[in-house]
Amino acid sequence: SQKIEQNSEALNIQEGKTATLTCNYTNYSPAYLQWYRQDPGRGPVFLLLIRENEKEKRKERLKVTFDTTLKQSLFHITASQPADSATYLCALASGSARQLTFGSGTQLTVLP
Amino acid sequence: EAQVTQNPRYLITVTGKKLTVTCSQNMNHEYMSWYRQDPGLGLRQIYYSMNVEVTDKGDVPEGYKVSRKEKRNFPLILESPSPNQTSLYFCASSQRNTPSYEQYFGPGTRLTVT
Numbered sequence: 001s002q003k004i005e006q007n008s009e010a011l012n013i014q015e016g017k018t019a020t021l022t023c024n025y026t027n028y029s030p031a032y033l034q035w036y037r038q039d040p041g042r043g044p045v046f047l048l049l050i051r052e053n054e055k056e057k058r059k060e061r062l063k064v065t066f067d068t069t070l071k072q073s074l075f076h077i078t079a080s081q082p083a084d085s086a087t088y089l090c091a092l093a094s095g096s097a098r099q100l101t102f103g104s105g106t107q108l109t110v111l112p
Numbered sequence: 113e114a115q116v117t118q119n120p121r122y123l124i125t126v127t128g129k130k131l132t133v134t135c136s137q138n139m140n141h142e143y144m145s146w147y148r149q150d151p152g153l154g155l156r157q158i159y160y161s162m163n164v165e166v167t168d169k170g171d172v173p174e175g176y177k178v179s180r181k182e183k184r185n186f187p188l189i190l191e192s193p194s195p196n197q198t199s200l201y202f203c204a205s206s207q208r209n210t211p212s213y214e215q216y217f218g219p220g221t222r223l224t225v226t
Contacts, residue, residue: 004154032212043116043202043217044155051212089155099145099170100215104154 002027004103006090012109013080021075021106023090030092033066033073034100038087047088048075080110114139116218118203124224125193133188133221135203141216143206144186145170146178148199149220155202161186162209193225 007022023033031052036044050057050066050073057064063076077084087107091100116137125131137144145160147170157170161180175197177189186205190197203218 034214041220043204043220044215045217046214049212049214091155099157099160101157101171102147102155104152 002101004028004090004092004101006088006103006106009104010107010109012111015081015110015112017080019077019080019084019108019110021088021090021108023073023075023092023103025071025092028071028092028094028101029068030094032093033064034091035062035064035073035075036089036091036102038089038105040087044089077108082110082112085109114216116203116205116216118201118218118221120221121219122222124226126226127194128192131190131193131223133190133201133203133223135186135188135218136184137186137203137205137216138184139205139207139216140183141205141207142183143209143213144180145204145206145215146176146186146188147202147204148172148197149202150199158188158201193223195225197223198225199223 003026005024013019034049035047038044048064050064061078065074087105089105091102093100119134146158147155149155156172159178161167201221204215206213206215
């Protein structure tokens with residue numbers, strides 16, 4: 001069955017370091033992969049989208065990679081700040097799909 | 113301001129008492145959907161709508177109904193709520209009905225069914 005796994009439920013990192021979050025998938029051939037940020041008690045907010053033919057996407061301090069051979073996406077936050085503390089969700093969809101499938105998220109805490 | 117609104121934000125109800133959670137977007141988006149979020153299970157799609165009068169089941173549709181009579185509104189109806197429907201619910205909209213477009217989420221409705 002199709003499965004999306006995000007690395008360990010919680011990740012703590014020191015301010016200024018690079019945070020790396022992982023999204024692995026099995027039995028899936030996604031054409032699109034999206035990353036969202038969710039703060040406690042609030043709805044997810046879109047961050048980045050990457051297509052299957054793109055290896056890497058950047059936006060300010062954020063970088064996403066998409067490796068269809070490894071069936072994995074990595075989400076990096078460089079020069080992390082306490083304000084980056086949140087839960088990060090990855091979501092996948094095939095090209096013909098009408099819906100995204102979400103992972104359960106990784107809770108990131110950036111320590112001052 | 114472009115946004116998705118949901119009401120109510122918090123609701124405590126009893127088993128079997130019909131309820132409706134409203135969702136409205138002001139971005140003229142074609143695509144709207146409902147999700148529920150439970151600890152450890154992530155966001156799971158309940159229903160989605162690709163346009164007015166066009167709705168379809170998501171991954172967990174049992175016990176829910178939806179309608180899309182106007183482009184901006186997409187209410188979620190629980191005809192006979194049960195305790196296993198206690199959850200955090202999110203409405204979302206997207207410009208087009210393909211996953212190449214980002215989704216905009218509402219603030220969430222926390223529902224407790226006793």
